[in-house]
Amino acid sequence: MNTLIYSAIMYKVRAMRAAPLRAWTGDGEQRELLPPDHPLQALVSRPNFHQGFSEFFGQCIVYRNLSGNSFTMLDRPGAGDVLPTALFNLRPDRVRIMPERKGARSGIKGFLYVPESKSVQDGIPILPKDMMHVKSTNPGDSLEGMGFGLSAMAPLARSGDVDNAITQFLKLFFDRGAMLPGVLQFDQPMTEAHISRIKERWKEIYGGFENWTDVGVLDQGATYQRVSLGFDEMAFEGQDERNESRILGPFGVPPILIGSRIGLNRATYANAKEARQQFWQDTMVPETLDFEAEFRFYLRYENAYVAFDFSKVPALQEVAEGRKEEARQAFVAGGITRNEYRLETGRGLTEDGDVYLLPFSTVAVPVGAEVAPPAREEQPPDAEEDERDEGEKTEAKAWRQLGTETRVRYAKQVDGTAESWEAAFAGEAAKQLEIDRREVLRILQEEKADSLVRKATIGWQNILLGWQDYLTMAAERWREAFIPHVKAVIQDQEQNLGAVLGMSFDVENLWATDSFTNYTIQFSKPIMRTTNDWLTSLLQTATHEGWTTGRMENALGAMFDKWANDDSLTEEQQEWFVERQPLYRREAIARTETIKAANYGSEELYKAWSVPAREWLAILDDRVRPDHAAMDGIVQSVGTPFKVAGYEMMYPGDGSLGAPASQIINCRCTTAPVILIDGQIAR
Numbered sequence: 001m002n003t004l005i006y007s008a009i010m011y012k013v014r015a016m017r018a019a020p021l022r023a024w025t026g027d028g029e030q031r032e033l034l035p036p037d038h039p040l041q042a043l044v045s046r047p048n049f050h051q052g053f054s055e056f057f058g059q060c061i062v063y064r065n066l067s068g069n070s071f072t073m074l075d076r077p078g079a080g081d082v083l084p085t086a087l088f089n090l091r092p093d094r095v096r097i098m099p100e101r102k103g104a105r106s107g108i109k110g111f112l113y114v115p116e117s118k119s120v121q122d123g124i125p126i127l128p129k130d131m132m133h134v135k136s137t138n139p140g141d142s143l144e145g146m147g148f149g150l151s152a153m154a155p156l157a158r159s160g161d162v163d164n165a166i167t168q169f170l171k172l173f174f175d176r177g178a179m180l181p182g183v184l185q186f187d188q189p190m191t192e193a194h195i196s197r198i199k200e201r202w203k204e205i206y207g208g209f210e211n212w213t214d215v216g217v218l219d220q221g222a223t224y225q226r227v228s229l230g231f232d233e234m235a236f237e238g239q240d241e242r243n244e245s246r247i248l249g250p251f252g253v254p255p256i257l258i259g260s261r262i263g264l265n266r267a268t269y270a271n272a273k274e275a276r277q278q279f280w281q282d283t284m285v286p287e288t289l290d291f292e293a294e295f296r297f298y299l300r301y302e303n304a305y306v307a308f309d310f311s312k313v314p315a316l317q318e319v320a321e322g323r324k325e326e327a328r329q330a331f332v333a334g335g336i337t338r339n340e341y342r343l344e345t346g347r348g349l350t351e352d353g354d355v356y357l358l359p360f361s362t363v364a365v366p367v368g369a370e371v372a373p374p375a376r377e378e379q380p381p382d383a384e385e386d387e388r389d390e391g392e393k394t395e396a397k398a399w400r401q402l403g404t405e406t407r408v409r410y411a412k413q414v415d416g417t418a419e420s421w422e423a424a425f426a427g428e429a430a431k432q433l434e435i436d437r438r439e440v441l442r443i444l445q446e447e448k449a450d451s452l453v454r455k456a457t458i459g460w461q462n463i464l465l466g467w468q469d470y471l472t473m474a475a476e477r478w479r480e481a482f483i484p485h486v487k488a489v490i491q492d493q494e495q496n497l498g499a500v501l502g503m504s505f506d507v508e509n510l511w512a513t514d515s516f517t518n519y520t521i522q523f524s525k526p527i528m529r530t531t532n533d534w535l536t537s538l539l540q541t542a543t544h545e546g547w548t549t550g551r552m553e554n555a556l557g558a559m560f561d562k563w564a565n566d567d568s569l570t571e572e573q574q575e576w577f578v579e580r581q582p583l584y585r586r587e588a589i590a591r592t593e594t595i596k597a598a599n600y601g602s603e604e605l606y607k608a609w610s611v612p613a614r615e616w617l618a619i620l621d622d623r624v625r626p627d628h629a630a631m632d633g634i635v636q637s638v639g640t641p642f643k644v645a646g647y648e649m650m651y652p653g654d655g656s657l658g659a660p661a662s663q664i665i666n667c668r669c670t671t672a673p674v675i676l677i678d679g680q681i682a683r
Contacts, residue, residue: 002163002247004163004244004247004248004258005153005156005247005251007258007259008065008247008248008251008253008258009061009062009065009066009251011253011257011258012061012065012251012253012283012284012287013058013061013062015279015280015284016054016057016058016061016284016288017054017058018312018313018314019284019288019308019309019310019312019313020044020053020054020308020309021044021053021057021292021295021306021307021308021309022034022041022044022306022307022308022309023038023040023041023043023044023301023304023305023306024304024305024306024307025303025304025305031307034304038304039083039301040083040299040301040304040306043083043084043085043086043087043299044295044299044306047086047087047088048075048086048087048088049086056087056089057291059089060072060089060134060291061287063089063091063092064134064135064136064149064287065151065152065251066092066151066152066153067092067093067148067149067151067153068092068135068136068138068148068149068150068151068152068154069092069095069133069134069135069136069148069149069151070089070092070132070133070134070135070291071089071090071092071095071111071131071132071133072087072088072089072090072131072132072133072134073087073088073089073090073113073126073130073131073132074087074129074130074131074132074298075087075088075130076130083299083300083301084298084299087132090113094113094114094115094116095111095112095113095114096111096112096113096114096120096123097111097112097143097146097147097148098110098111098112098125099143099147107143107146108128108143108146108147109128110125110126110127110128110131111125111126111128111131111133112124112125112126113126129298132294132295132298133294134290134291134294135148135149136149136150136151136152137149137150138150152250152251153250155250156246156247156249156250163244163247184198184199184202184222184223185222185223186222187222251283252279252282252283252287253279253283254275254278254279256271256272256275257272257275257276257279273315273318276314276315276318277315277316277318277319279315280313280315280316280319281316281319285310285316288308289308291308292306292307292308323344324344324345324420327340327341327344327345337353337354338350338353338354338412338416339353339354341416345420408619410617410670410672411617411618411619411669411670411672412619413496414493414496414595414598414599414602414670415595415619415668415670417489417492417493417496417598418489418591418594418595418597418598418668419594420492421485421488421489421492421594422587422590422591422594423590424485424488425482425485425589425590425593425594426586426587426589426590428481428482428485429586429589429590430586431481432474432477432478432481433560433586434560435474435477436471436474436531436560437556437557437560439470439474440467440470440535440556440560441553441556441557443463443466443467443470444463444549444552444553444556445549445553446466447459447462447463447466448549458549460539460542460543463539464535464536464539467532467535468532471528471531471532472528474524474528475524475525475527475528476524478523478524478527478528479520479521479523479524482520482523482524482593483520485597486519486520486523486593486597487507487511489594489597489598489601490507490510490597490598490600490601490604491507492598493597493598493601493602493605494507494601494605497602497605497609497673507601509608510601510604510608513604515604516604518656519600522655522656523593526655526661526664527589530661534559538552538555538556538559539552542555588665588666591666591668592653592664592665592666592667595652595653595667595668595669595670596652596653596654596664596667598670599651599652599653599654599669599670599671600651600653600654602614602651602670602671602673603638603650603651603671606638606673607638607639609673611638611673611674612637612638612674613635613636613637613638613673613674614635614636614638614671614672614673614674615633615634615635615636615671615672615673615674616628616631616632616633616634616635616636616642616652616669616671617632617633617669617670617671617672618631618632618668618669619668619669620632623668624668624669625663625667627644627645627663628644628652628663628667628669631644631669635674641654641657644659644663645663647659647660647663649663651671652667652669652670652671653667653669
């Protein structure tokens with residue numbers, strides 16, 4: 001009878017559909033989902049012939065919230081603790097608990113289920129091992145925790161009655177004429193017949209909500225006096241809000257989530273987001289874990305167990321993303337180890353991951369000191385060393401005196417920042433590639449339709465020109481889509497460098513500069529160039545081999561599928577792409593652009609902080625380019641480009657000065673600041 005109570009309980013039912021009960025093996029972070037045909041997985045997916053898990057567990061939630069109790073009977077094929085073949089929910093009002101006294105202690109013998117229209121004598125006895133009883137805490141339980149739970153309806157009953165009474169009053173108000181009670185007075189005697197006639201006539205003219213706004217006209221000697229309160233005087237608004245908060249409180253559902261009056265009056269997008277997170281953290285997860293503990297106990301099967309899967313709950317994912325960001329900041333600040341950070345962000349452990357990334361202390365050595373560089377796994381060739389001018393060699397050697405461990409630590413710190421944003425960059429790239437796919441196919445289909453109208457062969461050159469025109473315009477869309485991600489990486493890099501140099505900089509000032517505008521304008525050009533190159537290559541193949549437009553459509557779809565989702569191709573398509581197309585393009589964009597943004601941000605921050613020089617740092621492993629390994633340790637003044645294999649680059653990943661893609665894609669190098677203190681190089 002109460003919409004608030006119904007809405008609160010059904011909101012819980014609908015919410016839990018995002019977190020199904022599943023069967024697992026293993027434990028903790030290493031658990032593995034069991035296949036659908038596993039006996040335990042099959043049982044929780046379909047608890048009985050009539051119900052899937054969503055409907056079954058929704059019934060559990062309704063029963064517990066209404067009565068404080070959820071009774072589930074386990075139908076076993078035989079004696080013992082074998083896995084049940086089915087699970088059935090029983091109506092709580094039809095279940096009786098059979099107590100048992102053992103000295104001063106109380107217990108239960110079992111349960112008695114009394115079906116509809118049956119007497120207690122016809123009840124069905126159920127052993128405790130075959131009945132799962134999940135209940136809300138009842139401080140008045142005579143069986144000290146083994147009896148019936150306390151219904152959420154108990155504390156809200158009076159508020160619910162008031163709310164129902166207000167609803168009933170409003171219904172009667174409109175049913176009986178929507179006319180406030182009053183008294184008609186006449187200054188002359190009236191007979192019963194006259195009084196009855198006047199009452200009927202008044203109701204006939206002014207009764208009903210349709211006539212509520214009509215103006216009353218009284219004859220000479222008559223007056224009307226209202227004798228009841230109006231809506232404003234009865235203060236229904238305050239009563240509604242009071243009842244709503246008292247009704248929804250026991251259910252743990254924030255009013256904003258079900259659109260109640262008190263919730264809507266305070267509703268904003270941010271409030272709703274916080275309310276969903278609070279609802280899951282404070283209400284649904286604890287209540288669900290009550291059921292999970294019982295399911296685990298009663299559904300034991302070899303090395304398998306059951307647990308709710310919260311990985312698809314949007315509100316908890318928002319919380320998880322917040323924790324990941326906190327972990328990233330703690331990792332950058334040296335508060336947690338690399339492996340702790342990887343665990344928090346869902347990555348696997350690494351052998352060398354139990355280390356902290358710590359801010360550097362300032363260490364100084366004389367500029368002219370002739371010191372040998374520390375031993376490394378890989379040294380730049382002597383020929384490369386000889387090409388440096390004398391001043392550059394001296395500064396580089398002095399910088400290396402700080403030690404390989406410190407330098408590697410900083411490089412990994414920047415790499416960790418870039419790595420933390422790769423998923424966001426990859427997701428945005430997949431989204432933009434999907435838009436490109438649709439537009440490229442649209443241009444092809446329009447040319448196909450036009451050629452049919454003209455009764456001419458397909459104009460492949462027209463298609464190519466259409467594609468090129470589209471990509472020119474699409475560059476701006478890519479730019480705008482990635483600007484927020486680029487800004488986020490630069491903000492993180494400002495924190496990294498701020499910890500190193502003990503400085504701070506309001507990076508918001510950077511967004512309005514010509515430098516940032518030029519960087520973002522250049523951002524999408526190589527991406528568009530690559531797309532254009534491979535579309536041209538595909539069209540040349542189609543022309544040479546005489547493809548139909550249908551085959552071209554399939555090839556285009558496969559090409560973009562490969563770029564956006566590397567596991568989506570058939571074996572034949574995969575072979576074609578290995579020979580012709582760029583593999584793992586989405587990942588390449590993410591890897592390249594995150595570290596590039598971090599390095600661009602560093603370069604601009606060096607200028608803002610008047611850092612005189614910076615050093616090229618390469619990650620010296622088996623994946624590093626030989627050209628970049630040779631650059632490791634090279635110190636160059638800020639504002640002066642590095643020379644890499646004959647190409648000028650202002651920072652690793654920079655292609656604005658003509659460096660080719662072979663020197664940019666998947667680069668993991670970075671730069672570190674070099675400062676002068678009283679004629680000394682220091683960091």
